[in-house]
Amino acid sequence: MALSKKPVTGMKDILPEEMQIRDYVQNVIKDTYRSFGFTPIETPCMENIANLTSKQGGENEKLIFKVLKRGEKLNLETAESESDLVDLGMRYDLTVPLVRYYSNNANNLPSPFKALQMGNVWRADRPQRGRYRQFMQCDIDILGEPSDLAEIELILATTTTLGKLGFKNFEIRINERRILKAMASYSGFPEESFDTICIILDKMDKIGLEGVSEELEKEGFDTSSIEKYLALFTQVENSENGLTTLCDTLIQAGTLEEEIKNNLSEIIESVERTKNAEFRMVFDPTLVRGMGYYTGTIFEIAMPEFGGSCGGGGRYDKMVGKFTGNDVPACGFSIGFERIILLLMESGFQIPKQPKKTAYLIEKEYPAERLCEVIAQAQNERAAGKQILVARMNKNKKFQKEKLTAEGYEEIIEFFRDK
Amino acid sequence: MALSKKPVTGMKDILPEEMQIRDYVQNVIKDTYRSFGFTPIETPCMENIANLTSKQGGENEKLIFKVLKRGEKLNLETAESESDLVDLGMRYDLTVPLVRYYSNNANNLPSPFKALQMGNVWRADRPQRGRYRQFMQCDIDILGEPSDLAEIELILATTTTLGKLGFKNFEIRINERRILKAMASYSGFPEESFDTICIILDKMDKIGLEGVSEELEKEGFDTSSIEKYLALFTQVENSENGLTTLCDTLIQAGTLEEEIKNNLSEIIESVERTKNAEFRMVFDPTLVRGMGYYTGTIFEIAMPEFGGSCGGGGRYDKMVGKFTGNDVPACGFSIGFERIILLLMESGFQIPKQPKKTAYLIEKEYPAERLCEVIAQAQNERAAGKQILVARMNKNKKFQKEKLTAEGYEEIIEFFRDK
Numbered sequence: 001m002a003l004s005k006k007p008v009t010g011m012k013d014i015l016p017e018e019m020q021i022r023d024y025v026q027n028v029i030k031d032t033y034r035s036f037g038f039t040p041i042e043t044p045c046m047e048n049i050a051n052l053t054s055k056q057g058g059e060n061e062k063l064i065f066k067v068l069k070r071g072e073k074l075n076l077e078t079a080e081s082e083s084d085l086v087d088l089g090m091r092y093d094l095t096v097p098l099v100r101y102y103s104n105n106a107n108n109l110p111s112p113f114k115a116l117q118m119g120n121v122w123r124a125d126r127p128q129r130g131r132y133r134q135f136m137q138c139d140i141d142i143l144g145e146p147s148d149l150a151e152i153e154l155i156l157a158t159t160t161t162l163g164k165l166g167f168k169n170f171e172i173r174i175n176e177r178r179i180l181k182a183m184a185s186y187s188g189f190p191e192e193s194f195d196t197i198c199i200i201l202d203k204m205d206k207i208g209l210e211g212v213s214e215e216l217e218k219e220g221f222d223t224s225s226i227e228k229y230l231a232l233f234t235q236v237e238n239s240e241n242g243l244t245t246l247c248d249t250l251i252q253a254g255t256l257e258e259e260i261k262n263n264l265s266e267i268i269e270s271v272e273r274t275k276n277a278e279f280r281m282v283f284d285p286t287l288v289r290g291m292g293y294y295t296g297t298i299f300e301i302a303m304p305e306f307g308g309s310c311g312g313g314g315r316y317d318k319m320v321g322k323f324t325g326n327d328v329p330a331c332g333f334s335i336g337f338e339r340i341i342l343l344l345m346e347s348g349f350q351i352p353k354q355p356k357k358t359a360y361l362i363e364k365e366y367p368a369e370r371l372c373e374v375i376a377q378a379q380n381e382r383a384a385g386k387q388i389l390v391a392r393m394n395k396n397k398k399f400q401k402e403k404l405t406a407e408g409y410e411e412i413i414e415f416f417r418d419k
Numbered sequence: 420m421a422l423s424k425k426p427v428t429g430m431k432d433i434l435p436e437e438m439q440i441r442d443y444v445q446n447v448i449k450d451t452y453r454s455f456g457f458t459p460i461e462t463p464c465m466e467n468i469a470n471l472t473s474k475q476g477g478e479n480e481k482l483i484f485k486v487l488k489r490g491e492k493l494n495l496e497t498a499e500s501e502s503d504l505v506d507l508g509m510r511y512d513l514t515v516p517l518v519r520y521y522s523n524n525a526n527n528l529p530s531p532f533k534a535l536q537m538g539n540v541w542r543a544d545r546p547q548r549g550r551y552r553q554f555m556q557c558d559i560d561i562l563g564e565p566s567d568l569a570e571i572e573l574i575l576a577t578t579t580t581l582g583k584l585g586f587k588n589f590e591i592r593i594n595e596r597r598i599l600k601a602m603a604s605y606s607g608f609p610e611e612s613f614d615t616i617c618i619i620l621d622k623m624d625k626i627g628l629e630g631v632s633e634e635l636e637k638e639g640f641d642t643s644s645i646e647k648y649l650a651l652f653t654q655v656e657n658s659e660n661g662l663t664t665l666c667d668t669l670i671q672a673g674t675l676e677e678e679i680k681n682n683l684s685e686i687i688e689s690v691e692r693t694k695n696a697e698f699r700m701v702f703d704p705t706l707v708r709g710m711g712y713y714t715g716t717i718f719e720i721a722m723p724e725f726g727g728s729c730g731g732g733g734r735y736d737k738m739v740g741k742f743t744g745n746d747v748p749a750c751g752f753s754i755g756f757e758r759i760i761l762l763l764m765e766s767g768f769q770i771p772k773q774p775k776k777t778a779y780l781i782e783k784e785y786p787a788e789r790l791c792e793v794i795a796q797a798q799n800e801r802a803a804g805k806q807i808l809v810a811r812m813n814k815n816k817k818f819q820k821e822k823l824t825a826e827g828y829e830e831i832i833e834f835f836r837d838k
Contacts, residue, residue, distance in 0.1 A: 003469065003519070003741055003742045004467050004469065004519070005519055005523040005743070007462065007463050007520075007523070008463055008465050008467055011463035011465065012463065013461075013520050014461040015460070015524060015527060016458040016459070016528070019458070019459045019460055019461060020459070022461075023449075023459055034774075034806055035774075035801040035807065036801065036806075036807070036808070036809075037776075037807065037808030037809070039438070040435070040438045040439070041433060041435060042432070042433040042438060043426065043432055044426050044427055044431065044432075044553050045464065045541075045553060046430065046484075047427060048423050048427055050422065050423065051423055065465075065487075065489070065507075066486065067485065067486055068486070068487055068504060068505055070484070074501070076500070076504075085487060085495075085504065088427055090486075100422070100423070100424055100426075101426075104424040104425060104432060105432060108434060109435070110822055110823070110826060111813065112811070114808070122465075124489050134463050145811060147783075149781070149790070149809065152794060156798065160801070266787050269791075270791050270794060273795065274794045275798075276798055324424070355454075357456075359456070368688075371689065372688075372692050375571060375689060376692065376693045379575065379579075379694075383695060387453055387455075388455070389456030389533070390572060391456075391531055391564070391568075392566060392568060394530065403529055403530075
């Protein structure tokens with residue numbers, strides 16, 4: 001029988017060395033988020049396919065692993081399209097399942113509800129270095145909190161966690177969907193082109209102001225609108241307090257409400273004054289974030305060591321209403337767990353404070369009576385908090401001991417049958 | 420839009436209360452197994468469908484959730500059967516994936532390799548109380564250890580864990596596939612009927628000796644064989660040391676090797692003499708265990724509080740060879756995680772040593788300046804290891820405080836805008 005030794009394409013086996021770091025990081029994340037009052041929850045890895053294809057997930061909906069119907073429900077002969085064959089799908093993020101969970105269980109949950117989720121998600125993306133088809137996400141969300149206390153707590157909790165993992169000199173970039181909208185409307189772009197403009201703006205860090213200008217022209221927008229729009233970004237760049245300057249322009253023109261400016265300033269200032277990690281809050285009017293469900297603030301982690309984002313989130317006040325008919329304010333922050341692990345592995349990260357590891361190597365044909373004594377000794381040491389490996393001595397003992405040392409066994413005690 | 424609030428049929432949302440217990444139990448399991456030198460690993464939740472349908476999984480292979488092919492590989496028009504539509508499946512246990520992982524990575528793993536896996540598995544079983552279609556398994560396995568040191572360490576590690584969770588007065592029932600075989604052959608049953616006899620014997624705890632006798636008769640076996648067979652079980656029941664009595668009978672008749680008896684005795688005695696939890700090792704000649712892959716010792720946890728097994732395992736020396744062509748000795752023990760959680764929840768289990776939980780309730784329209792001070796205070800308390808929830812005061816404050824108290828917040832501090 002020829003069975004395949006390789007994991008499924010695009011997914012990976014996690015070896016002991018990486019697993020140790022993952023476990024450590026998961027514990028730091030859990031402990032820190034718990035100290036902020038976030039409550040761990042779990043949802044099934046599968047959802048009904050209709051929930052996953054309800055246009056909440058943007059491009060990710062094209063990447064769903066779908067699960068075949070079972071038993072009588074599967075009828076291959078009458079099936080006309082893919083949708084006749086499947087009833088379930090693997091979740092592509094943790095936000096859609098969270099909102100379903102909240103809608104299902106709200107009566108038994110605290111209000112506001114501060115949820116912590118750590119779990120795998122699946123996307124049938126083109127496999128590439130560092131990007132896998134199964135990967136871990138770590139999300140915190142606050143449901144039922146309309147004020148900016150939600151944003152402040154989410155950003156503080158996430159940055160405190162990153163600080164505890166040794167990250168510093170990173171940035172939290174922040175923006176507001178409604179500022180993005182106000183900028184477009186101030187410049188005279190038609191309202192229905194908001195999404196198109198955002199998709200182009202999102203490329204700013206790659207193609208620059210000129211590139212954005214060219215792409216907007218290609219779409220056929222008025223030159224005067226484009227110039228007015230791009231001038232706003234230049235204005236932010238050249239002013240000491242970009243947020244105030246930009247918002248004041250938009251407020252005077254009547255396309256932005258003052259409350260939105262105050263709200264965002266308050267978040268930035270409160271975080272700066274109460275943070276306990278080394279990072280900067282940066283207002284970034286070019287920040288867009290892809291997911292269609294965001295309604296207000298949006299934010300992202302930018303690491304100097306890593307081109308691109310290491311996590312992000314924002315406010316999505318309209319999603320619960322899709323399940324229950326009643327909107328509930330909601331805001332979340334997701335850490336890019338796999339990227340954090342990659343950065344730590346590449347930097348030669350060492351886990352602090354490991355318990356002492358000892359290996360007992362027992363020669364073959366060691367008498368059963370005395371083996372019992374060795375095991376009893378190991379049991380006592382384990383009860384005292386030590387890590388004891390009891391193993392048979394291999395033929396190639398030198399090699400075995402070298403490997404054990406590499407695995408962190410500081411002490412190796414040998415037991416010979418004739419001694 | 421009408422989205423479904425319920426989780427997928429047969430799967431469940433895990434509420435905060437249960438999640439706390441699950442997290443605690445997972446940590447106890449991980450810490451204890453680590454102290455025995457087991458190394459956490461992880462494999463993807465999906466496997467290539469050919470690996471899952473290779474007859475290693477017995478009845479579980481009928482319960483696989485299958486994953487639809489994607490993109491060009493899916494051709495609905497030319498598909499003639501289910502197998503043309505799928506390329507992946509959800510794992511139904513952790514043993515088949517472990518053996519694939521070991522076969523794929525053996526060069527980078529210690530020898531012997533002591534693996535710890537905690538992960539979800541999926542089975543499209545008929546949903547019923549306490550049995551779900553997605554559930555957690557916790558397995559430890561030792562690959563590359565031919566001697567009974569593997570069994571001893573697996574049983575000690577598992578029982579130490581159960582002891583730490585407060586379980587006592589349970590039994591570890593143990594048997595040997597080769598003793599089962601020897602009993603059938605001693606009684607004169609034809610060799611090819613071994614599986615049929617085992618399936619009937621497996622019902623002993625439900626239908627008793629007479630029931631087993633009737634079912635064997637129905638299958639058309641010789642009455643003399645049936646009588647001889649059942650007499651063996653009576654003999655074990657009536658003798659002080661059932662294992663010795665039975666094995667001596669089988670050894671004298673030439674159907675069992677003495678080494679197998681000595682091996683099993685050594686495991687039972689070594690565990691009894693070195694255990695640090697309150698349980699009994701019991702030789703049980705009626706223990707069968709379903710999985711087809713077992714080749715030697717088999718064992719099971721029997722809890723007085725719970726009808727049926729709370730976990731089990733055994734030796735499967737032939738499975739690695741299915742992947743690599745070369746057999747590697749292997750032995751594993753799986754804890755029935757969901758049953759353990761159910762038993763703990765039903766017994767009103769309390770998690771020991773929780774950090775103190777404090778809630779800060781802030782009145783609406785509390786000035787931004789002073790909010791910052793409250794958050795700063797929370798940040799200091801969190802850094803000192805406390806759990807601080809910062810939340811807005813709800814309109815119905817009395818109800819909010821009652822709920823917080825129920826969630827374990829011992830201290831609730833209120834912040835009013837006018838004070």
